[in-house]
Amino acid sequence: MVQPTTTSNASNGSEHVVSPGCCAPFDPAEWDKDEITWNERPFLRESVRSFFHVPLDMRQKAKRGTRLVEAADAAPERGIILCEERSRWGANLYIEATRPIAGADMAFLSGTYLTKVYEGPYRDAPIWVQDMQTYVSSEGASAEKIYFWYTTCPRCAKAYGKNYVVLFAELSTRA
Template identity: 40%
Template sequence: MKMAETKYDNRETGCCARLDEARWDNQEFVWKDKPFVKDHIREFLHLPLNFGSVMARDHAALEKAQAYAEEPLWLVDEVSPWGSDVYLATDREVPNMRMEHLSGTFMTKVFTGPYGDIGQWVKQMEAHVKEHGRTLQKLYFFYATCPKCAKQFGKNQVVAFARVE
């Protein structure tokens, strides 16, 4: 489907939608082979250098293929200080794009604050998972708003997605 046909309502900014906290905070999702376009972002000490151009390229491919998931979502895997993998949810295979399928149980938690708080968020998410008697396997982040839209909304929100056992 095209972006305009999804649940993503970005009319307020023309860029990012407001995050529906109730939809994402303290939730559990079970995915089996959920399709994603996978790409890579270059970074310098975890500061993205080409996030905007990667997202623009990937969104253009999803729009052209009319392959947006009903509920658009992009997850970032901070693989090193020099780069991150980004996963954009789709509803099908996207031609000429690298695809990845994610499976597992994912616990979520919404965090509000500057990006620099990510270290605290990681610790809080680790504790959250442990409190629920689960083991953290992998941690992804859904950066719900760009810096410009976060400023307009008056807050920056990030959703941690913990794949758990």
């Protein structure tokens, strides 16, 4: 297992955690309570098997999809991987790309999305969804779908000491 390295600043005694290698540090301020509009934004789609909402092959599917995007030279600077739960037995992953990829199962997301950042264990997801729905309502809107962006893998979240998850609420109506 790759361990994160730290650098110390002797003058003020602070420490800075350096990435363990796969996930870049995440700045929640960039994504908290933001509004994003996409028009046919390309994403490679992968299906994930779950058992009572616990993903069984998410890591493998995310790696496979990311490799396909990179091999097609279609990787954005910081790729977003959205997760949409279909049922307790499966979910879809949407791996951001800069353009369509020949032969891949592609989805093109369009619409306006409100985002909100959460931090904590994955078991808090139902609380986050309820809070997100309240936030969307307070903005005079309703959500058609809610997507999760797990900003780091579990290993990097542990290394950074924070498990940030961004919820994207696709707006269906707005007052």
